[in-house]
Amino acid sequence: ETGVTQSPTHLIKTRGQQVTLRCSSQSGHNTVSWYQQALGQGPQFIFQYYREEENGRGNFPPRFSGLQFPNYSSELNVNALELDDSALYLCASSFTGGSGYEQYFGPGTRLTVT
Amino acid sequence: AQKVTQAQTEISVVEKEDVTLDCVYETRDTTYYLFWYKQPPSGELVFLIRRNSFDEQNEISGRYSWNFQKSTSSFNFTITASQVVDSAVYFCALSEARSGYSTLTFGKGTMLLVSP
Numbered sequence: 163e164t165g166v167t168q169s170p171t172h173l174i175k176t177r178g179q180q181v182t183l184r185c186s187s188q189s190g191h192n193t194v195s196w197y198q199q200a201l202g203q204g205p206q207f208i209f210q211y212y213r214e215e216e217n218g219r220g221n222f223p224p225r226f227s228g229l230q231f232p233n234y235s236s237e238l239n240v241n242a243l244e245l246d247d248s249a250l251y252l253c254a255s256s257f258t259g260g261s262g263y264e265q266y267f268g269p270g271t272r273l274t275v276t
Numbered sequence: 277a278q279k280v281t282q283a284q285t286e287i288s289v290v291e292k293e294d295v296t297l298d299c300v301y302e303t304r305d306t307t308y309y310l311f312w313y314k315q316p317p318s319g320e321l322v323f324l325i326r327r328n329s330f331d332e333q334n335e336i337s338g339r340y341s342w343n344f345q346k347s348t349s350s351f352n353f354t355i356t357a358s359q360v361v362d363s364a365v366y367f368c369a370l371s372e373a374r375s376g377y378s379t380l381t382f383g384k385g386t387m388l389l390v391s392p
Contacts, residue, residue, distance in 0.1 A: 204382030
């Protein structure tokens with residue numbers, strides 16, 4: 163069974179730029195959720211994708227957007243980067259339609275905005 | 277709104293000591309799930325346990341045990357005979373099923389340092 167993978171591992175961007183982070187879900191899972199984890203904090207829910215559509219969103223501005231592909235992999239795009247966007251971005255996959263709500267996380271992408 | 281509080285920011289113990297990590301949650305839903313995750317320095321969140329709101333049975337898995345008490349809205353995690361490899365940040369999380377999707381609300385985490 164393949165786990166959740168994310169790329170890249172680390173990224174350095176300049177304020178105002180745009181960034182795309184990628185996630186491959188665990189085999190058998192059909193749902194991907196993205197979280198932002200600032201230093202010393204717990205992860206904060208950004209949004210969730212199911213059947214290639216956003217089906218839930220946290221308190222993040224529209225410059226945070228995403229995609230889910232037919233193979234259930236996903237992208238997180240952030241436009242007009244701000245210094246406060248520096249964080250660990252975690253992707254989690256799960257299966258919607260079963261009896262459990264376990265979300266399995268990838269290793270994360272550490273984004274630094276200078 | 278749902279909320280998870282982990283009042284202990286950091287705990288330091290010596291190897292072989294028992295340690296309990298506290299978690300208190302708030303929710304208005306009657307159906308919800310509680311989780312514990314471990315985050316080692318590598319950053320990946322490792323799933324430890326899921327509990328649903330209708331199952332208050334305590335659970336033991338090796339050196340790990342969990343105590344769920346709805347009356348006090350608590351879901352505490354105990355590590356028995358701690359080991360250096362247990363050093364990590366531990367997160368308690370709450371999930372509600374809302375409008376067809378579920379999301380996790382995390383506490384701020386408790387950093388556990390186990391020294392030899």
